[in-house]
Amino acid sequence: MQFEKLTAEVESAMKSGGVKAAKEVCRNTPGPVASIFYQGLDRSNESIESAEKAVIAYGGVQMGQLEKNVSWISLFIALAPMLGFMGTVIGMIQAFDKIEAAGDMQPSLVAGGIKVALLTTVFGLIVAIILQIFYNYIIAKIDNIVNDMENASISLMDILVNNKK
Secondary structure: HHHHHHHHHHHHHHHHHHHHHHHHHHHHHHHHHHHHHHHHEEEOOOOOHHHHHHHHHHHHHHHHHHHHHHHHHHHHHHHHOOOOOHHHHHHHHHHHHHHHHHOOOHHHHHHHHHHHHHHHHHHHHHHHHHHHHHHHHHHHHHHHHHHHHHHHHHHHHHHHHHOOO
């Protein structure tokens, strides 16, 4: 896991160059875990509780950053079948309009409208299924990153506590 490598680098920097060196490691490392580490290290000259509060608060900010715009995917997951069903209704209306205009019920009259109805339903469902798979993949990735952030936060607190001794 990447956070374990960062934890080892931060711990090594703390031993060799102190908090300033550890903060430099975090500054030069991209990602939410390094940002959380930096916030905790920035408050390390205060109490451990202060550093822990900073880590927790900034962890919430990072989690919000990871989850922003994910709601748009869930919106499109909900809209795709609705648009498909709207196409179904429009197709059936077309079919009944043709029956009404002809004054007679012939399968060839309604086939086009029913075809439109079924195609729009299928495409709406296909789009929703693809987006749902994509959404679940993104959520799983975010959950893994959040778990890494939580584990890294615990590791950082351990490093800070051991450094204070």
